[in-house]
Amino acid sequence: MSLRVGIAGAGLLGRLCAWRLALAGHRVQLFEAGNLHQSQAAAVTAAGMIAPLAELADSEPLIHQLGQHSLALWPQWLAQLSQPVAYAQTGSIVVAHPQDRSLLVEFNRRVHHQLNTLSDNQRSPTTLNGEQLRELEPQLAGFNHALLLPSEAHLDNRALMAQLLIELKHLGVDIYGNSSVDVAPQRVGENTVDWALDCRGVGAKGSLPGLRGQRGELMEIECKEVQISRPVRCLHPRYKLYLVPKPHNRYVLGATEIESEDRSAISLRSQWELTSALYALNPAFAEARILASRVNLRPAFTDHRPRLEVMPGLVRLNGLYRHGYLLAPAMVEAMLYQLDIHRAPLTPSQEEISHHAVAAD
Amino acid sequence: MDHLTLYGEQFNARLLLGSALYPSPQIMLDSLAASGTEWVTLSLRRQNPAHAQGDSFWQLLRDSGCKLLPNTAGCTSASEAVNLAEMSRELFDTPWIKLEVIGDDYNLQPCPFGLVAAAQTLIERGFKVLPYTTDDLVLARKLLDVGCQALMPWGAPIGTGLGLMNPYNLRTLRDRLPDTPLIIDAGLGAPSHAAHAMEMGFDAVLLNSAVARACDPVAMARAFALAVSAGRTAYCAGIMAPSQTASPSTPTLGQPLLAMPQ
Numbered sequence: 001m002s003l004r005v006g007i008a009g010a011g012l013l014g015r016l017c018a019w020r021l022a023l024a025g026h027r028v029q030l031f032e033a034g035n036l037h038q039s040q041a042a043a044v045t046a047a048g049m050i051a052p053l054a055e056l057a058d059s060e061p062l063i064h065q066l067g068q069h070s071l072a073l074w075p076q077w078l079a080q081l082s083q084p085v086a087y088a089q090t091g092s093i094v095v096a097h098p099q100d101r102s103l104l105v106e107f108n109r110r111v112h113h114q115l116n117t118l119s120d121n122q123r124s125p126t127t128l129n130g131e132q133l134r135e136l137e138p139q140l141a142g143f144n145h146a147l148l149l150p151s152e153a154h155l156d157n158r159a160l161m162a163q164l165l166i167e168l169k170h171l172g173v174d175i176y177g178n179s180s181v182d183v184a185p186q187r188v189g190e191n192t193v194d195w196a197l198d199c200r201g202v203g204a205k206g207s208l209p210g211l212r213g214q215r216g217e218l219m220e221i222e223c224k225e226v227q228i229s230r231p232v233r234c235l236h237p238r239y240k241l242y243l244v245p246k247p248h249n250r251y252v253l254g255a256t257e258i259e260s261e262d263r264s265a266i267s268l269r270s271q272w273e274l275t276s277a278l279y280a281l282n283p284a285f286a287e288a289r290i291l292a293s294r295v296n297l298r299p300a301f302t303d304h305r306p307r308l309e310v311m312p313g314l315v316r317l318n319g320l321y322r323h324g325y326l327l328a329p330a331m332v333e334a335m336l337y338q339l340d341i342h343r344a345p346l347t348p349s350q351e352e353i354s355h356h357a358v359a360a361d
Numbered sequence: 362m363d364h365l366t367l368y369g370e371q372f373n374a375r376l377l378l379g380s381a382l383y384p385s386p387q388i389m390l391d392s393l394a395a396s397g398t399e400w401v402t403l404s405l406r407r408q409n410p411a412h413a414q415g416d417s418f419w420q421l422l423r424d425s426g427c428k429l430l431p432n433t434a435g436c437t438s439a440s441e442a443v444n445l446a447e448m449s450r451e452l453f454d455t456p457w458i459k460l461e462v463i464g465d466d467y468n469l470q471p472c473p474f475g476l477v478a479a480a481q482t483l484i485e486r487g488f489k490v491l492p493y494t495t496d497d498l499v500l501a502r503k504l505l506d507v508g509c510q511a512l513m514p515w516g517a518p519i520g521t522g523l524g525l526m527n528p529y530n531l532r533t534l535r536d537r538l539p540d541t542p543l544i545i546d547a548g549l550g551a552p553s554h555a556a557h558a559m560e561m562g563f564d565a566v567l568l569n570s571a572v573a574r575a576c577d578p579v580a581m582a583r584a585f586a587l588a589v590s591a592g593r594t595a596y597c598a599g600i601m602a603p604s605q606t607a608s609p610s611t612p613t614l615g616q617p618l619l620a621m622p623q
Contacts, residue, residue: 058384059384060384106574109576110576113576114576212417212418212421213417214418215408215414237520238520256407258407258408259408259415259417259418260407260408260414260415260418261414261415261416261417262408262412262414262415267407269407270407300385301387302385302386302387302390302421303385303386303387303388304384304385304386304387305385
């Protein structure tokens with residue numbers, strides 16, 4: 001039976017939900033409060049890392065498990081796009097400067113601690129000396145100790161967001177930009193549907209108690225002199241820095257985590273911290289060109305867990321925090337299960353984030 | 362009851378916690394509860410406080426039931442710190458301020474000159490200033506001279522987890538300023554460091570990284586609460602003086618058997 005589904009929010013979740021539903025033959029309407037082509041979605045600001053192992057150092061095992069599930073789904077889903085989007089699963093690198101080496105030890109300790117609680121020793125980080133690091137990334141010259149997190153992936157997130165819009169148009173999804181809509185069971189805006197999906201991110205703040213936005217700032221640079229092929233995290237006592245390669249010599253450099261819902265432009269201090277940390281990775285970055293700086297709000301619940309709030313005729317998907325690309329496929333699959341479209345049983349972690357609520361009024 | 366008195370107000374808890382670096386706000390709230398703290402510090406510098414856009418996070422802290430202690434982390438001059446203190450007094454309706462004026466970017470060492478200048482201005486404007494300072498006695502005296510009624514000397518640089526780096530200086534502070542509430546702030550890593558500080562007679566400890574960066578922050582908060590309580594109880598109980606000569610706790614003189622045959 002073909003369902004009518006209305007989706008509010010055309011960020012990563014909204015677009016993925018619409019795409020998977022339309023591919024399965026359902027009739028989908030997608031509403032976006034902002035501009036569709038110059039999206040305000042957090043997913044456009046993001047770096048597009050799928051790093052379940054690295055997240056273990058700072059997040060609970062649930063995030064890792066959902067991420068592993070997404071990591072298995074991404075290649076299958078991306079293969080169904082009519083135009084390819086850059087995706088590489090070649091692992092990621094963690095480095096620290098010699099004076100901060102204790103942070104690398106600490107990072108490794110935390111990941112191992114969490115893997116032990118999961119009884120999983122298959123995917124442990126690999127310790128690299130300087131020579132081994134240079135075999136993988138010749139231009140990370142100043143480091144004698146590093147970790148390789150095998151099997152981690154990254155994708156060209158901005159290309160994916162644009163391509164998903166094209167796929168939706170091909171599949172006949174009705175897409176409405178600049179349309180802020182209310183969401184209620186079986187209703188999106190003025191439209192009656194079988195299922196309403198609320199994918200509005202921070203825009204759903206009024207409907208989901210405890211949801212907040214956390215400011216993140218990042219920069220996009222172009223540098224032809226330095227070739228780095230894997231995402232690199234540089235551990236520093238005070239800054240969080242990662243560098244994610246993108247096609248055409250571009251890199252995304254991120255990201256601050258500031259407890260504020262301030263969307264104003266990147267601060268001088270944040271830009272200075274990010275760029276000076278980058279310069280320390282390889283001084284040749286000094287001649288990189290700054291293409292853009294971006295600021296957005298990560299939608300997060302207090303426990304930093306994602307949530308599917310399910311009631312008859314309505315599913316709200318939210319709280320992906322800094323884990324959009326890591327969690328989205330696993331979340332979307334859990335949504336398809338609630339709509340009785342995906343029939344295979346959910347994983348325990350997908351069950352854990354699905355909350356059944358009774359419809360209010 | 363064994364109270365901690367700061368600026369004439371009495372508090373029960375001798376452990377103060379920071380609100381940064383936790384894996385999630387929920388884990389932070391659970392850690393605050395597990396620690397039994399009455400105070401939580403918060404930093405405003407990067408949150409665009411003029412527009413109150415950190416309010417979602419601040420509301421969580423208010424809901425924790427703890428007293429908020431805004432700090433001036435990230436300020437490197439007295440005027441910056443004074444401005445931020447004024448802003449936080451307005452936002453949180455509190456005269457309390459943990460004053461930080463940083464003099465060195467790498468080890469976040471307090472700048473003594475900026476600190477005294479900012480403390481003087483803030484005291485004059487009616488703030489209750491808790492200055493984050495080094496373990497220097499002369500600096501401590503200057504801060505008291507300008508009107509501070511409690512001090513927060515460091516154990517070690519912020520976030521290092523090295524414990525009490527200079528016990529001689531800290532003991533000097535304690536001995537020479539017996540009536541000033543002294544809170545060891547920064548540098549503690551293990552609960553034993555906190556117990557040590559309390560055994561030395563410091564009035565309280567303030568922590569953040571040691572709890573927030575633990576693999577299980579909630580359990581670590583509990584561990585620190587126990588250590589602080591143990592150290593304080595021991596200090597009040599009077600710790601025996603170390604001695605070079607062994608003295609048996611059970612006299613053996615006159616016992617019929619020194620060793621029982623097995």
